[in-house]
Amino acid sequence: MKNELTTQDFKNIAAQLRKPEGEAGRIIAEKMNEGNKSMNLHTIAVLNPEPNDQILEIGMGNGLFVKNIVAMSSSIRYTGVDYSETMIQQASEINNQFIVDDRVNFVKADIQNLPFPSAAFTKIVTVNTFYFWEDHSLVLLELKRVLKPNGQLILAVRPKENLEKFPVTNYGFSKHSNDEIIALLKSNGFSAIEITEIKEPTQESFVGGAEERETLILNCKL
Numbered sequence: 308m309k310n311e312l313t314t315q316d317f318k319n320i321a322a323q324l325r326k327p328e329g330e331a332g333r334i335i336a337e338k339m340n341e342g343n344k345s346m347n348l349h350t351i352a353v354l355n356p357e358p359n360d361q362i363l364e365i366g367m368g369n370g371l372f373v374k375n376i377v378a379m380s381s382s383i384r385y386t387g388v389d390y391s392e393t394m395i396q397q398a399s400e401i402n403n404q405f406i407v408d409d410r411v412n413f414v415k416a417d418i419q420n421l422p423f424p425s426a427a428f429t430k431i432v433t434v435n436t437f438y439f440w441e442d443h444s445l446v447l448l449e450l451k452r453v454l455k456p457n458g459q460l461i462l463a464v465r466p467k468e469n470l471e472k473f474p475v476t477n478y479g480f481s482k483h484s485n486d487e488i489i490a491l492l493k494s495n496g497f498s499a500i501e502i503t504e505i506k507e508p509t510q511e512s513f514v515g516g517a518e519e520r521e522t523l524i525l526n527c528k529l
């Protein structure tokens with residue numbers, strides 16, 4: 308299958324990873340859940356959800372891992388933001404019972420313009436969205452605004468060297484080195500940064516072939 312993919316196929320997949328839409332978007336979201344499972348679970352371990360946390364996740368895709376975030380305590384409140392209507396719908400279906408129980412809600416919005424009051428969240432988590440941010444400083448300013456004092460931002464990405472192994476990332480993904488990401492965070496007020504780096508077991512790519520994926524998790528405090 309790998310050799311049959313055209314440049315247009317890669318562009319289409321890249322566009323769906325950036326903003327999954329329609330039936331193809333739902334399928335891509337399920338593929339992402341398989342490929343990014345380890346990354347998401349490691350990130351949730353760093354997030355360390357605690358009782359009474361008000362957690363904001365941005366770009367949760369179809370929200371399959373929300374259950375792992377709220378599992379720790381019924382007092383955790385989770386808000387998922389995504390700018391894809393398809394992802395909001397799918398995440399709401401998957402997490403319907405948590406919504407009924409008033410523990411989870413989903414809001415369609417762009418990371419750069421969040422419809423929440425200032426100091427609304429104890430922790431923000433975002434996995435595999437950094438490559439799509441249009442203006443990193445404006446996004447970080449907006450995240451700081453909605454974080455409570457002493458709040459935490461947990462940012463998880465595939466490192467640049469790892470992204471470069473995947474042809475889809477040639478289409479619309481920004482690629483920053485670890486040092487560049489850390490410099491951006493520091494220059495925008497996130498001074499204390501704990502770094503977790505993980506090499507994941509080799510897995511089968513959904514576009515064919517074996518993939519070695521790596522995860523960088525930055526646990527940032529204001």
Ligand SMILES: C[S@@+](CC[C@H](N)C(=O)[O-])C[C@H]1O[C@@H](n2cnc3c(N)ncnc32)[C@H](O)[C@@H]1O
Binds near residue numbers: 365369389416436
């Ligand atoms: C590559 S997917 C990652 C999904 C999931 N976090 C994971 O790692 O498997 C990126 C997700 O972030 C959302 N997204 C990308 N840019 C966004 C933005 N500017 N504002 C809100 N959501 C965004 C997309 O719609 C998509 O659901």
